[in-house]
Amino acid sequence: MPWDLDNDRPIYLQLMERIQQDIIAGVYKPGDKIPSVRDLALDAAVNPNTMQKALAELERNGLVYSQRTSGRFITEDEVMLKKMKMQLAKEHIQQFFEKMHQLGFRDEETLEMIQDALKGERQ
């Protein structure tokens, strides 16, 4: 099943995001070995060089590390994983507020609506 990718953004960025998501969602656990570039590329139905670039970038961020002969692994640095999770959460919140601004809501109104929505859910 090819990965769901947008048309207008660089592919390697989207691959990075998807792998980050998978790490957070627990598809990969800290210290897990990740599949080979070729297998991942086939799974995503993308060019192997693009997948290679995405993994190299994740490596540069420290999220994955490679061992010369045995492949690439997810970092075991829990602090870093937590940081990444927070970072992604922040981005989602920012995007959400931007959308609400576009709809003409002030931040306080948005907050109120969120609280109302949560109350509604609990009932």
Place this chain on the structure above:
Amino acid sequence: MKPILECQGLTKKYGNFFALSNLNLTLERGQIIGLLGPNGSGKTTLIKLANGLLTPTDGHIIINSMSPGVETKKIISYLPERSYLNTHMRVEDILTYYVDFYENFNLSRATAMLKDLEIDTHARLRSLSKGTKEKVQLVLVMSRDADLYILDEPIGGVDPAARDYILQTILTNYTENATVLISTHLISDIENVLDSVVFLQYGQLVLNATVDEIRSQRGKSVDALFREVFRC
């Protein structure tokens, strides 16, 4: 390592018409490249020159440091726009034919792919549908261990599911040192598997960039850019 394909001032004239005009282009190894352009932009002319089916009016085309000829045909696996196979032959006979003809033809790979695509190897080619014929040809071409695969409109006639399988096949079968050059109009279908794209127009190079360069610099897909550049 030397580039797999180089064009220097490559020109091809048909009468007074320039099909290709002073084209300079280098294709590196280990890449999947889309050859894109509107009808009559020179894509097939370039492909035929690379395969030694046409001779240049001017300039050079060099494959792995050689002029097109017997030696380059050994390392290029070419899917032409039109089939040259005898339609009376059965698929299994064509396989034997390919084994005889090409040193680098991998029979077990071909058989496995035909099986995946549920193609009956006892069937005569003429009894197969247009799409199935295309699949057979592509299987034959991708089953060679070549340095350069040149595919002229490989996926036009096949259904979307088979298209996915074919792209998968291309991804699985090309090796790190092999280059795949694909000419197609179905850009959005193949965009994700391409390293870079070459845009031709009026026999000249308009653009040569990686897919992600186009996306990050212009904020749009190659397909959208194509529609913009070549708007009628």
